[in-house]
Amino acid sequence: MEPSKIRKIGASKTPIDLAREVLLIEAREVEALARRLDDSFTRAVELILQCQGRIVVTGMGKSGHIGNKIAATFASTGTPAFFVHPAEASHGDLGMITGKDVVIALSNSGEADELRVILPTLKRMGARLISITGHPQSTLAKAADVSLDAHVTEEACPLALAPTASTTASLALGDALAIAVMDQRGFSAEEFALSHPGGTLGRKLLLHVRDVMRTGDAIPSVGVEASLKEGLLEMSRKGLGMTAIVDAEQHAVGVFTDGDLRRAFENAVDINSTYMRDVMHTSPQQIRPEQLAVDAVAIMEHKKITSLLVTDQQGTLIGALNMHDLLIAKVV
Known part of the structure; x- marks a missing residue:
């Protein structure tokens, strides 16, 4: 110098x-x-x-x-x-x-x-x-x-x-x-994630919905002929803040959430004489098990919801998850 x-x-x-x-x-x-x-x-x-x-x-x-x-x-x-x-x-x-x-x-x-x-x-x-x-x-x-x-x-x-x-x-x-x-x-980003499995990017690119969703008895679901009371008991037992409504073939045909429950109470709905088909949201938001968990986050944020139903290509209910599950998995 x-x-x-x-x-x-x-x-x-x-x-x-x-x-x-x-x-x-x-x-x-x-x-x-x-x-x-x-x-x-x-x-x-x-x-x-x-x-x-x-x-x-x-x-x-x-x-x-x-x-x-x-x-x-x-x-x-x-x-x-x-x-x-x-x-x-x-x-x-x-x-x-x-x-x-x-x-x-x-x-x-x-x-x-x-x-x-x-x-x-x-x-x-x-x-x-x-x-x-x-x-x-x-x-x-x-x-x-x-x-x-x-x-x-x-x-x-x-x-x-x-x-x-x-x-x-x-x-x-x-x-x-x-x-x-x-x-x-x-x-590719996917190859990058394979060498960074412990990092945030790795989790976002490697973790799929099937890895974090709740399955089997942990899925809250009732039939379309179930009463609102039965639906509320299912929601309470499963702790997801919602329940899926399924038909006889286990296709997801609706969803009922905590928000729907508040609106039902505001309208003085009788929980014993009201059926889930009368208060459920039809065409519920769904996601496939092979999709990335980060896709679930994007759907929830865009739709301003806190839970999703997981269905297969035929629309059969096979899982459920909420934002808390994604937080635990550190996807969010």
């Missing part, structure tokens, strides 16, 4: 002023990085797509921290990847790398001793090398099959010492590489 680039911390500069300056500098450097992308980026994507092994990311110090994150991004977006510490690599961990792998090496200077030591071995074993460095003429860049230029004109650190803008640029470039590869692979 040139001496002229070193900025002194002014006594009048507030923490917020300095924070804004840091963010703007890093944003400018990433924007400049985007503008100068060239065919080397495309070649790097092709090299990764052709890889018959795994992606191995390596880097020392702050570059190593960035490399860890880049490896994690690749792994979670359909490209098997892991991080190897270059210092540990020269003491046995090179055995984790094969000639079928593609190595992505990060170093702002491109001259990290720990990386330079392992470069000859990587070349001998036949592993392909992609470098991400701030110095295109460095040892690392020249040794790489594809070199990606991640140089910055200034660091965000007022002393121009701590890696800040340079690490942000490397991280952004690594993310761009992983996402470009993901797109070329046609990696």
